[in-house]
Amino acid sequence: MNELLASVFTGLIIDENDQAYYVQKNGMTFRLLKSEGEHQLGEAVEGFGYQNQSQDNCFTTIIPKSRPGHFAFAEVKDVRRDLGVFVDIGLPDKDIAVSLDELPTMRELWPKKGDHLMVQLTVDSKDRIWASLAEEKIFRALSKKGTPELKNKDISGTVFRLKLMGTYILTDDFYIGFIHPSERFNEPRLGETVNGRVIGIRPDGVLNLSLKPRAHEAIGDDAKMLLAYLERTAEHSMPYTDKSDPEAIKQLFGISKGQFKRAIGHLLKARLIEQKDGHTYLLKTNHDESLSKSEK
Missing domain, CATH: 2.40.50.140 (Nucleic acid-binding proteins)
Structure with missing residues (x-):
């Protein structure tokens, strides 16, 4: 096993070309991209060794927080049902796999893209780098x-x-x-x-x-109906407010003016909508965030 993989070490720059320097340590040579900074031949540099997607030995001076014995959160970038999930630990050209063996048995509980996992790195006998999930004791040690x-x-x-x-x-x-x-x-x-x-x-x-949600924060059925109506309109708006005619409200929505006003009040308080110039407008960003929270 290559003991330099997934480790931090200091190597010597022995060569260069237009794109990269070549760093040597213990007879092994690693490629360091010049985009990370300028160096000189013969200079000693500290960095992190790994193999990229093409299995080339690479070296980066931007040391990942996740390493063997060092745990950090990493963002999920891809999900492979036959392998596991891939997380970004900060390497320029490689995401690291978390094996499906460490993931929940129920696939619907697997992480999705954009989720975050606390991981360290391990290297197997075939020089493959894996991200391994932190055990509960790690979280206990980190917590207050x-x-x-x-x-x-x-x-x-x-x-x-x-x-x-x-x-x-x-x-x-x-x-x-x-x-x-x-x-x-x-x-x-x-x-x-x-x-x-x-x-x-x-x-x-x-x-x-x-x-x-707290009882007073729960979005009722009438409010959900109004949200659904706003979602379907082309401009996410409607020419109705809490001051609109009761008969027009009853004819369109099938609810009383009092029910309509209470629903509008809930949505205004939750910052899901705004009213101006006789219209009600859906606040799209707040709708996505607040509704998902309310319906979990």
Whole structure:
């Protein structure tokens, strides 16, 4: 096994061409792109050794945070059902595979593109570099204990463990959160970013979380109907507001003026819509974010 792969070492620049320098260490030669900076022949440089997609020995002075014995979050870039998922650890021309053997048995709980996994690197006997998922003890070591002041606070984090008893996340503020199945609508997938609120603090400092909206935040059926109507219109707008004629509202939507006003009020408070010049407009970005949060 090439012990220089996936490791940080200092090598000597022995040659160059128009695109790259060539760095040597222990009789092995690695290619360093000149786009990373200028160097001189005979100069000693520190960097990270790996093999790119073409199995060429490469060297980068931009050292990844994820390395053997060093864990960091990496973004999922691709999903291969026959192999696993590929994550970006910062290498210029290579994403690293997380084996399907480390992923959930249920494929619908696999990470998707854009999710994040906490990984370190390993090298097998065939000199292949793999990303390996962090065990729970790593998250415990990284986390801090929750305090009562966090009760009812909104919180977000990344799912790192799926169990029958519930879901564990590492929050953006480095607390461990636990989501019981009764406090979610659907089971989050591994690596997914979720948004919730703190409903309790366990004696060990783990936060009990809920992904369900507060009662006053839940978007009702009437509000969902109005959102669906706005989604279908060409300009995501309608010539109706909370000041519109009750009969016109009843004829189009089949609900009373009072129901319409309550639904509009919910959507305004959630910043999903805006009203101006006698029209109601869908705020597209906020709709995508807030509705997905409400319906999880």
